[in-house]
Amino acid sequence: MENLQSHEQFQQLINERNVVFMFSADWCPDCRVIEPALPELEQENPEWTFIHVDRDAFIDLCADHSIFGIPSFLAFKDGEEKARFVSKDRKTPEEIQAFIDEAK
Numbered sequence: 001m002e003n004l005q006s007h008e009q010f011q012q013l014i015n016e017r018n019v020v021f022m023f024s025a026d027w028c029p030d031c032r033v034i035e036p037a038l039p040e041l042e043q044e045n046p047e048w049t050f051i052h053v054d055r056d057a058f059i060d061l062c063a064d065h066s067i068f069g070i071p072s073f074l075a076f077k078d079g080e081e082k083a084r085f086v087s088k089d090r091k092t093p094e095e096i097q098a099f100i101d102e103a104k
Helices: 007-016 029-044 059-064 093-103
Strands: 019-024 049-054 072-077 080-085
Touching: 007 019, 007 049, 029 049, 029 093, 072 093, 080 093
Parallel strands: 019 049
Antiparallel strands: 019 072, 072 080
16 A cells, blocks of 8 residues: 655545545554455455555644544545545454445
8 A cells, every 4th residue: 555645645646546545653553453454455446546644644634634533544536535434443344345335
């Protein structure tokens, strides 16, 4: 999963691709729990580009999109937000896949 590099890249990705942003942080234990499942989710959903957003590096971006708990996910398609899975609760691979299916 590619890491977000800038605010400009965030906007560019939203406008150019079907993209799922995963908001996370190095210190988040629930984020570490789901990491092993993410490559398989990426492989099963090739129509989506998956981007990791470091919550600490992009705290203002998180605030702009009401991301107050992690791990959290936002999906954008055709330049519009299509789904959000935002909470501080631990997520399962099945819940993340259901979120992706909702975004389609």
